[in-house]
Amino acid sequence: GEDVEQSLFLSVREGDSSVINCTYTDSSSTYLYWYKQEPGAGLQLLTYIFSNMDMKQDQRLTVLLNKKDKHLSLRIADTQTGDSAIYFCAVTRFTGKLIFGQGTTLQVKP
Amino acid sequence: EAGVVQSPRYKIIEKKQPVAFWCNPISGHNTLYWYRQNLGQGPELLIRYENEEAVDDSQLPKDRFSAERLKGVDSTLKIQPAELGDSAVYLCASTSTSGAGPNTGELFFGEGSRLTVL
Numbered sequence: 001g002e003d004v005e006q007s008l009f010l011s012v013r014e015g016d017s018s019v020i021n022c023t024y025t026d027s028s029s030t031y032l033y034w035y036k037q038e039p040g041a042g043l044q045l046l047t048y049i050f051s052n053m054d055m056k057q058d059q060r061l062t063v064l065l066n067k068k069d070k071h072l073s074l075r076i077a078d079t080q081t082g083d084s085a086i087y088f089c090a091v092t093r094f095t096g097k098l099i100f101g102q103g104t105t106l107q108v109k110p
Numbered sequence: 111e112a113g114v115v116q117s118p119r120y121k122i123i124e125k126k127q128p129v130a131f132w133c134n135p136i137s138g139h140n141t142l143y144w145y146r147q148n149l150g151q152g153p154e155l156l157i158r159y160e161n162e163e164a165v166d167d168s169q170l171p172k173d174r175f176s177a178e179r180l181k182g183v184d185s186t187l188k189i190q191p192a193e194l195g196d197s198a199v200y201l202c203a204s205t206s207t208s209g210a211g212p213n214t215g216e217l218f219f220g221e222g223s224r225l226t227v228l
Contacts, residue, residue, distance in 0.1 A: 004152070033216075042114070042201060042219030043153070088152050097166060098217060100152030 002026040004101035006089055011107040018076040020104045022089030027070060029091040033098070034063065034074045037086045046074070046087075076106075084108045112136070114220035116202050122226045128190035131223045135183070135204030142179060143217065144187050145201040153201055159185065160207070189225075197227045 003025045012018045024032075030051045035043040049056045049063045049072075056063045062075040072091075076083055089101040115134040123129050135142050140161050145153035156175065158166040161182040170177065174193070179185040189196055203217040 040221070042221045043203075043217075044219070045216045048216065090152075097155060097158065100154070102150070102152045 002029075002091070002093075002099045004089055004091055004099050006087075006101035006104045008102070009105050009107070011109065012079050014079060014081055014108055014110050016079055018074075018079045018083070018106055018108075020074045020076075020087050020089075020106065022072040022074075022101055024070050024072065024089070024091045024099075026091060026093060026099075027067070028093045031092050032063075032065060032072050033090040033092075034061075034072075035088040035090060035100075037088065037103070039085075043088060079106075079108050081108045081110060114202055114204055114218055116200075116220035116223050118223055119221065120224050120226075122228065123192055124228050125194055126191040128188065129192050129225060130186055130188045131200050131202075131225075133185045133187070133202030133220060135185070135202070136218055139204035139206045139218070140182065141205045141207045142185050143201075143203040143205075144177060144185070145203065147199045147201055147222070149198070156187070156200075192225070192227045194227050197225055199224045 005023045033048040034046045036046050037043045047058050047061050049065050060077045064073045086103040086105050088103045090098045092098045117132050142159045144156040147153045155169050157170045157177050159179045162179050177187045199222040201222045203219045205217050
């Protein structure tokens with residue numbers, strides 16, 4: 001079945017760049033997402049990319065997609081303490097059913 | 111615009127007791143999801159509704175879990191009887207798949223209902 005894998009933990013210093021990685025198994029995935037979850041809250045969509053794109057930039061966020069390797073990454077420039085949260089990668093073959101990774105906890109040290 | 115509203119936020123029950131969660135999606139959203147999020151894990155789909163029809167309930171443990179979405183708006187998720195392993199956060203999400211234009215598939219999540227079974 002479909003599977004999405006992420007590293008569990010990332011620690012960076014404030015002001016540095018953060019790169020969160022994700023791999024997936026379903027090569028037919030059409031939409032790929034990054035969600036953010038703060039403690040005690042639901043998930044909030046950060047950004048998404050269509051499978052026909054290689055890169056998408058949105059202010060401090062850059063998403064890179066390598067379809068050949070089925071690898072998705074999220075780069076956060078100038079990471080702030082407010083970026084500390086759990087980041088989830090999610091993919092879907094069609095809009096309707098999202099498969100989530102287990103989440104990467106980002107710790108930002110001042 | 112109001113977001114997805116869920117209640118209760120927290121629930122503590124003893125095993126074998128019943129429990130129910132309620133979800134009010136964003137107005138106009140025809141698609142509603144229930145996800146379960148275990149501690150340290152990503153959300154896993156339990157059931158998806160298109161309007162009032164359950165179109166994907168393959169992951170719902172039907173021996174003890176039930177869900178309904180009367181009139182295609184609010185939804186309830188029930189567990190009876192609850193087991194220790196049901197302790198988790200139950201997330202409701204909604205989206206619109208019936209509008210014009212491309213659908214990015216963005217799901218809007220509620221804050222979740224945290225269940226603890228003792």
